[in-house]
Amino acid sequence: xxxxxxxxxxxxxxxxxxxxxxxxxxxxxxxxxxxxxxxxxxxxxxxxxxxxxxxxxxxxxxxxxxxxxxxxxxxxxxxxxxxxxxxxxxxxxxxxxxxxxxxxxxxxxxxxxxxxxxxxxxxxxxxxxxxxxxxxxxxxxxxxxxxxxxxxxxxxxxxxxxxxxxxxxxxxxxxxxxxxxxxxxxxxxxxxxxxxxxxxxxxxxxxxxxxxxxxxxxxxxxxxxxxxxxxxxxxxxxxxxxxxxxxxxxxxxxxxxxxxxxxxxxxxxxxxxxxxxxxxxxxxxxxxxxxxxxxxxxxxxxxxxxxxxxxxxxxxxxxxxxxxxxxxxxxxxxxxxxxxxxxxxxxxxxxxxxxxxxxxxxxxxxxxxxxxxxxxxxxxxxxxxxxxxxxxxxxxxxxxxxxxxxxxxxxxxxxxxxxxxxxxxxxxxxxxxxxxxxxxxxxxxxxxxxxxxxxxxxxxxxxxx
Amino acid sequence: xxxxxxxxxxxxxxxxxxxxxxxxxxxxxxxxxxxxxxxxxxxxxxxxxxxxxxxxxxxxxxxxxxxxxxxxxxxxxxxxxxxxxxxxxxxxxxxxxxxxxxxxxxxxxxxxxxxxxxxxxxxxxxxxxxxxxxxxxxxxxxxxxxxxxxxxxxxxxxxxxxxxxxxxxxxxxxxxxxxxxxxxxxxxxxxxxxxxxxxxxxxxxxxxxxxxxxxxxxxxxxxxxxxxxxxxxxxxxxxxxxxxxxxxxxxxxxxxxxxxxxxxxxxxxxxxxxxxxxxxxxxxxxxxxxxxxxxxxxxxxxxxxxxxxxxxxxxxxxxxxxxxxxxxxxxxxxxxxxxxxxxxxxxxxxxxxxxxxxxxxxxxxxxxxxxxxxxxxxxxxxxxxxxxxxxxxxxxxxxxxxxxxxxxxxxxxxxxxxxxxxxxxxxxxxxxxxxxxxxxxxxxxxxxxxxxxxxxxxxxxxxxxxxxxxxx
Numbered sequence: 001x002x003x004x005x006x007x008x009x010x011x012x013x014x015x016x017x018x019x020x021x022x023x024x025x026x027x028x029x030x031x032x033x034x035x036x037x038x039x040x041x042x043x044x045x046x047x048x049x050x051x052x053x054x055x056x057x058x059x060x061x062x063x064x065x066x067x068x069x070x071x072x073x074x075x076x077x078x079x080x081x082x083x084x085x086x087x088x089x090x091x092x093x094x095x096x097x098x099x100x101x102x103x104x105x106x107x108x109x110x111x112x113x114x115x116x117x118x119x120x121x122x123x124x125x126x127x128x129x130x131x132x133x134x135x136x137x138x139x140x141x142x143x144x145x146x147x148x149x150x151x152x153x154x155x156x157x158x159x160x161x162x163x164x165x166x167x168x169x170x171x172x173x174x175x176x177x178x179x180x181x182x183x184x185x186x187x188x189x190x191x192x193x194x195x196x197x198x199x200x201x202x203x204x205x206x207x208x209x210x211x212x213x214x215x216x217x218x219x220x221x222x223x224x225x226x227x228x229x230x231x232x233x234x235x236x237x238x239x240x241x242x243x244x245x246x247x248x249x250x251x252x253x254x255x256x257x258x259x260x261x262x263x264x265x266x267x268x269x270x271x272x273x274x275x276x277x278x279x280x281x282x283x284x285x286x287x288x289x290x291x292x293x294x295x296x297x298x299x300x301x302x303x304x305x306x307x308x309x310x311x312x313x314x315x316x317x318x319x320x321x322x323x324x325x326x327x328x329x330x331x332x333x334x335x336x337x338x339x340x341x342x343x344x345x346x347x348x349x350x351x352x353x354x355x356x357x358x359x360x361x362x363x364x365x366x367x368x369x370x371x372x373x374x375x376x377x378x379x380x381x382x383x384x385x386x387x388x389x390x391x392x393x394x395x396x397x398x399x400x401x402x403x404x405x406x407x408x409x410x411x412x413x414x415x416x417x418x419x420x421x422x423x424x425x426x427x428x429x430x431x432x433x434x435x436x437x438x439x440x441x442x443x444x445x446x447x448x449x450x451x452x453x454x455x456x457x458x459x460x461x462x463x464x465x
Numbered sequence: 466x467x468x469x470x471x472x473x474x475x476x477x478x479x480x481x482x483x484x485x486x487x488x489x490x491x492x493x494x495x496x497x498x499x500x501x502x503x504x505x506x507x508x509x510x511x512x513x514x515x516x517x518x519x520x521x522x523x524x525x526x527x528x529x530x531x532x533x534x535x536x537x538x539x540x541x542x543x544x545x546x547x548x549x550x551x552x553x554x555x556x557x558x559x560x561x562x563x564x565x566x567x568x569x570x571x572x573x574x575x576x577x578x579x580x581x582x583x584x585x586x587x588x589x590x591x592x593x594x595x596x597x598x599x600x601x602x603x604x605x606x607x608x609x610x611x612x613x614x615x616x617x618x619x620x621x622x623x624x625x626x627x628x629x630x631x632x633x634x635x636x637x638x639x640x641x642x643x644x645x646x647x648x649x650x651x652x653x654x655x656x657x658x659x660x661x662x663x664x665x666x667x668x669x670x671x672x673x674x675x676x677x678x679x680x681x682x683x684x685x686x687x688x689x690x691x692x693x694x695x696x697x698x699x700x701x702x703x704x705x706x707x708x709x710x711x712x713x714x715x716x717x718x719x720x721x722x723x724x725x726x727x728x729x730x731x732x733x734x735x736x737x738x739x740x741x742x743x744x745x746x747x748x749x750x751x752x753x754x755x756x757x758x759x760x761x762x763x764x765x766x767x768x769x770x771x772x773x774x775x776x777x778x779x780x781x782x783x784x785x786x787x788x789x790x791x792x793x794x795x796x797x798x799x800x801x802x803x804x805x806x807x808x809x810x811x812x813x814x815x816x817x818x819x820x821x822x823x824x825x826x827x828x829x830x831x832x833x834x835x836x837x838x839x840x841x842x843x844x845x846x847x848x849x850x851x852x853x854x855x856x857x858x859x860x861x862x863x864x865x866x867x868x869x870x871x872x873x874x875x876x877x878x879x880x881x882x883x884x885x886x887x888x889x890x891x892x893x894x895x896x897x898x899x900x901x902x903x904x905x906x907x908x909x910x911x912x913x914x915x916x917x918x919x920x921x922x923x924x925x926x927x928x929x930x931x932x933x934x935x936x937x
């Protein structure tokens with residue numbers, strides 16, 4: 001759902017990603033998720049009086065990898081201080097990059113062929129994590145708050161897109177592609193559920209068709225999943241369109257997404273916005289541009305490669321490439337497995353599993369399925385059992401998956417037809433939906449060992465169509 | 466006995482570190498009640514450290530060049546487990562969990578920490594009257610200020626309560642009290658001495674340096690604390706300056722100029738001592754021209770009072786009661802911040818935080834902070850031009866000798882003007898030191914300021930040693 005016919009949705013995303021460095025941005029403390037609160041801390045990341053920051057070169061290198069992957073211009077850059085008071089910010093200022101960021105003017109191409117501009121991707125330090133204790137779990141009504149400084153000083157790169165996104169669906173595609181890239185180049189584990197990828201969306205609407213000046217935008221926070229992002233963008237665009245239709249006016253403000261209620265609400269207006277009093281961080285020297293970084297193949301190129309080898313469209317390889325299973329599918333196709341079958345089984349039966357079959361077992365299983373020795377259901381069960389390797393044929397025997405001999409299957413089909421003459425007559429008259437009825441009966445008669453596709457083929461043969 | 470002599474005697478086993486410490490503790494016992502140089506005297510710790518130095522000497526080890534020398538530390542230098550107050554209530558009860566780099570280096574050279582010295586709150590002041598713990602008095606005349614903000618360190622050295630001391634200098638806070646108390650005070654090149662563990666006032670200007678009875682004592686101390694430190698990103702990647710070896714080199718052929726613009730605001734008796742210093746260097750073989758010009762230096766004071774408060778407004782934000790130091794409770798977190806900072810900071814600190822906050826605000830940044838940074842660039846350029854003709858420059862350190870306690874506390878601008886001669890070196894990042902050079906009409910000490918180009922500490926110390934020698 002988008003804003004609707006008369007209105008065009010305009011979205012720009014700010015994505016904060018935690019870098020996968022071993023240590024923090026300005027000190028040697030561990031950069032890890034889930035440690036005991038306030039154990040990965042030192043005078044520097046606690047901002048104790050007299051402590052000073054030293055830039056972690058590994059973080060700069062990862063920021064440059066991100067800039068390179070997003071086709072950015074990589075420039076000499078400067079850290080600034082962003083001044084505001086908050087208990088989870090140890091120094092009451094955040095060290096960030098302001099008007100001289102390390103990466104500018106890039107773009108990201110999405111699988112559907114659309115291009116989203118990247119305004120900047122700059123380095124900054126993360127804050128600690130505040131937990132409000134009390135009835136609501138939010139700031140208002142909390143009795144007190146606990147602060148964990150383990151996250152304080154963790155390196156972040158904030159990736160700011162141009163307002164080139166036109167729907168919640170496209171926002172989702174952008175984040176998925178960005179996430180795939182961040183993981184592929186080793187910059188971040190990009191897990192929204194752990195907060196290592198955090199998204200704010202700037203949403204506005206303007207009269208369609210395109211070309212009108214940008215409308216007033218609202219910034220939406222608390223987007224904790226890609227699903228939230230998609231829903232929130234579409235909701236907010238619709239809200240603004242309805243407001244404008246009714247003669248109202250959109251105000252520039254920050255809004256909170258309520259996932260349960262499925263709507264956004266005012267968090268703070270622009271009038272309450274703070275003056276951050278940015279100035280160059282005097283404790284750090286400017287950053288020079290280091291030697292160019294060399295990246296592994298990015299997802300877009302891998303999709304194109306695999307699509308060419310499998311003879312399918314690049315968009316069909318997306319799930320497999322995101323899961324890093326390009327080589328597995330390529331090996332199967334090379335060994336004569338039908339590309340669609342290889343892509344489907346890889347995406348559904350292998351992706352996301354902690355343990356996966358090796359290439360040999362994967363290929364052997366799919367060949368058994370393809371030649372009719374295993375049914376689809378049986379093939380999936382075998383794939384689940386040959387993790388790390390194994391002989392699919394032996395596993396199939398252990399599971400009792402002896403494929404029916406072609407003759408035995410044919411006689412079962414004939415017996416089933418004879419037992420259900422009325423249905424058979426209707427099927428012969430063209431009532432195709434009865435295919436399922438007959439396949440089901442044959443399956444029942446064979447204890448699930450029949451291949452559904454083979455049964456369908458026999459039914460068609462008997463009908464003469 | 467000078468610090469250099471003490472170190473040599475203790476190293477050689479001719480003198481016990483414990484005896485040196487007892488002598489200084491006795492001096493503290495006798496004079497501290499009048500002078501109030503210290504916020505904290507570490508008597509027990511100093512005795513234990515001295516005994517350890519003696520044990521090491523007995524065991525045939527070499528504790529280092531400052532063996533057994535009692536060192537006083539300005540109370541904005543972090544000392545592990547020892548209260549560090551910055552002369553402020555807001556750090557009530559805070560004990561740093563770490564030593565500043567300079568403190569580790571002093572310990573490594575055999576020095577004994579004898580106490581933490583009084584200072585203007587967060588180093589904001591020129592008289593040590595802005596301390597939350599009461600003013601320090603000038604040992605030469607107890608009705609006068611010692612200068613500031615490192616007034617406690619200067620007074621401790623001047624009164625013989627410490628062998629040497631460390632201070633910090635953001636706009637003259639080492640050199641000014643050194644001048645008013647009649648001791649040597651050095652602000653090294655920005656980045657020469659690690660700031661790690663120095664509680665920040667204005668980060669782009671702050672620099673740690675020694676206060677000492679003699680040029681040689683200042684030199685050995687600077688050699689110990691100077692040199693690259695990877696924990697400070699603004700630390701210059703150069704080894705220790707090695708000034709101790711330069712003291713006997715003389716000034717033959719050294720090109721010396723008196724900075725015309727920095728004599729404008731000084732009293733005639735002070736200017737007379739600067740001119741006398743020039744003549745003394747000429748007699749020692751230097752080529753002295755009366756006038757050097759650093760035209761933009763006259764804007765130094767104005768630029769300083771935008772840049773330093775701006776950085777301070779950010780550096781001091783962290784004292785919010787949430788994590789350490791003073792906390793005054795409030796209805797919510799903002800009320801707690803407000804109550805804590807209202808109670809914890811003194812009036813001068815509040816004034817500078819407000820000035821700095823204003824200077825950085827949207828719409829004012831370019832007119833104030835931006836403009837001040839452009840002035841800074843001009844001062845750097847003018848000094849660079851002067852150093853094409855001169856190796857070192859001379860100037861007054863303070864426009865006057867020590868003034869009476871309370872005389873300027875009601876007039877912030879009059880107080881700020883005390884730093885007019887010292888601020889340009891901080892803005893330019895160049896080294897400068899104050900060397901005692903006689904007395905003014907009132908019989909109180911006058912310091913002559915010796916300035917050198919960045920990393921030019923060796924030439925600066927050669928001139929300083931020659932000046933000291935010329936007094937006989």
